[in-house]
Amino acid sequence: MDIDLILRVYPHFLKAALVTVELSVLTVLLGLVCGAAAAAARLSRFAILRFIGAAYVSLMRGIPALIFLFLLYFGGPQIGIQLTAFQAGVIGLGINIGAYMTETMRGAIISVDHGQAEAARTLGLSQFQSFRKVILPQAMRLMIRPLGVNINAQIKGTALVAAISVVELTYTAQRYIGSTYKPFEMFFLAGILYLIIITVTGKMISFLDRRVRLP
Amino acid sequence: MTEKTPFVDIRHAQKAYGDLEVLKDINLTVSKGEIVAIIGPSGSGKSTLLRAINDLDPLSSGEVLLEGVQVNKTLPHRQYEKHINEMRQHIGMVFQHFNLFPHLTVRENVTMAPKLLKGLSNAEADQLAEEQLAHVGMSERIDYYPSQLSGGQKQRVAIARALAMKPKLMLFDEATSALDPELVEEVNLVMKKLAEEHMTMIIVTHEMDFAASVCDRVIFMDGGVVVEEGPPSVVFQNPTQERTKNFLRKHLAQYAESSK
Ligand SMILES: Nc1ncnc2c1ncn2[C@@H]1O[C@H](COP(=O)(O)OP(=O)(O)OP(=O)(O)O)[C@@H](O)[C@H]1O
């Protein structure tokens, strides 16, 4: 392994890793927003909202994220949507991971014991109050770890935007292979950086989970 | 309230799950301060009837009235919600499995609803929690979480939580069935205390001796109907119906067996 080469190029990889972090943060935030909205829709008492929520989830889980990304970035201009590669990456992957997060959130909400809502409603709390004060605080605790799994998948999933030339970690590795002909070193370096990002994120999620855990 | 208006009035209560008729035209009145036990075999519809009183399990047809006001009104969604939330504030309920809120301390379990629904300040709510918890002998555990309590303690907190809303009526659905035998008594004592304070109570129970010692009236249900009702002395000692006799034979035998 060419250590000298790695030491020479790694500052560029660090910069690219920052883009990967940025992409991860933005896609996860968008995913959380989409997920919360769609989970609320799926649990709504209105059939039309439930249908829309379910359609979103099956659509996004039924097509490869890469195809959706291509559709948005390459196909978008055809229907009047003009996005930069970075924007398309954030929006495409955010909407995509949101579908998985929808199911995570919905699963956590419905796994809160039904007796909890009954007790709250029996005291005279409204549906909304019982959700806000009783169901949600318990569901949030339950969803931290499974959302962590979604986030882990999403960080790795940001590599897809290399296919539309966003200069992040995977794209950078590929570009340096073009000039150095050293794929092992380049992918090794990129892999290490992904590992660091994911490990740190995982630790943060465990920390949060422990912080809010009940006695 | 005139003499003629019963405190709780259940009229022609009928409930079916698909083809299964769980309640068959039940008529029942309870007067203010009365303590009524509902007994009967498993699946006879006791819980369904109790949960119909606060419309947790809505009836298929029939009416439930509290002080002459219909609880299970048919209204458009928003109006129904407003109405039922108002009615439920007057009807406390205690569940077999306690259903305490695990993310809240004992204090917060008791104060949440009064704060939200009656706009109590923190100081007022704290005072209320202290009073109610003292009443059920749980003052020392006020800042514990439910998971740190025994079953009997949990149930006493659940009773305090219901009482904090100052209900007119309390419903108990097998409040002691999930408890270890040695923890049953502490909950029974709290319920006895409420009885002495003339709280109106409807108690679904499997404990015949408790029903006999605390309740003014016993209702024996089987197959979705009220088979027999009367003062405990009559229902337990001189039942007239064959089904009641059979049920009591089994249960009193069990009781005799378990208390040996
Ligand atoms: N959600 C439901 N769907 C269908 N059937 C139900 C439902 N809830 C209750 N039942 C049925 O209704 C009948 C009465 O149930 P209920 O819970 O009122 O009985 P119970 O007298 O309280 O019995 P137990 O002593 O076991 O608590 C039973 O046959 C039960 O299987």
Ligand SMILES: [Mg+2]
């Ligand atoms: Mg029952």
